[in-house]
Amino acid sequence: MATTVSARIATTANFWGDLPENEYYKSQGVRNSKSYFETPNGKIFTQSFLPITNTDTPIKGTVFMTHGVRKSEEYKDLPAFLFGESMGGMISMVMYFQSEAEMWTGFILSAPLIVIPQPMIPSKVHLFAYGLLFGLADTWAAMPDNKMVGKAVKDMEKLKIIAGNPRRYSGRPRIGTMREVVRVTNYIQDNFDKVTVPFLTCHGTSDGLTCPTGSEMLYEKASSVDKTLKLYEGMYHSLIQGEPDESANLVLGDMRAWIDERVQIYGSKCDTRA
Known part of the structure; x- marks a missing residue:
């Protein structure tokens, strides 16, 4: 057996x-x-x-930099690409908007959380009521629990591994977290037109955790000349860790091809915002 x-x-x-x-x-x-x-x-x-x-x-380039690596003497002249997945995609977008003009050559997003699915949108009345407590309720795990892991991972064997991670948070969303997610996703949507660097955004059409319409809106509204949208039919939220190997390798291959091509096109010390 x-x-x-x-x-x-x-x-x-x-x-x-x-x-x-x-x-x-x-x-x-x-x-x-x-x-x-x-x-x-x-x-x-x-x-x-x-x-x-x-x-x-x-090394041809650096992918997602933090703690000063981007500006270090060894890597500062290389092309620099942000990468963010899910809520990390949301954070990467904020990093991009708040960075110096020539900091990033471009970015790749995998199922970014930039539009909240309708069933997950918290009640404005509830958020307002909790807000009257002046921050005391921010750590309360009181938001609706939509059992997100099962909607994110398609491969059942990989789901067992991910669900068994002792570091994984499995409680209800916290009030302060959801308030910030609502605020930041609204901020990103209001600033789509300020995106000017090359980017690739990927989404599964059966994503039950973040809306593919978020990637579509970014693609449609961004001012970038070089922009790519990849929609993967029938794939779930976790494109890289949660799909069967064949599907995950397809996504990784598309990302690798995209970044290799941009490294060749833009080289070092490029100004992609001009």
Whole structure:
């Protein structure tokens, strides 16, 4: 009898098996490092993945930069692309709007949360009422729970792995979080026309967590000359982690082809906003 994914998770050190962490990442062609930062609000965990390269395969560009990497001496002249998935797509859009004019060469979004699906839109009356408590209710997990994971992941074996993640938040959405999501998505929609850099936005037509219409609106309203919209028929929200391998590889292949072409077109020290 074949071993189930849930049983395998319970008997192995990591979801990929018993291979030591550094050896696993090396097999994937990356160097992995972890760090922790103490803040007034607690400890923050970070993890980085850098490509293993040699002089024969130089780095062509950087994808999603943070903690000063974008402006570091080693990488500052390379093309720079933001990447954001789901709520990360929403955050990437805000980063783009708030960055210096020549900071980013372009961006890729995967199922970005820039339009909230109708069943998930919180009641304005409820948000207003909670707001009368002057922030006291912001941490309350009191928003409607729409069981989002099942709507995001199509491959059932991968769903078992994702649902078994002990770090995954499984409670109801918090009031303060939903208030900010509403505010920020409205801000992004009001500023679609200010997008001028090249971008690729991808969405599954059966996404039950974020609206494909968000990607369509961005494509239609952005001022960018170089813009691409990819809609994947029947795919769910998690295009990369949650689809069967064949579908996920199709999406990754499209992203890779797009970014390789833009690196060739725009090169280093480009001004894509002119």
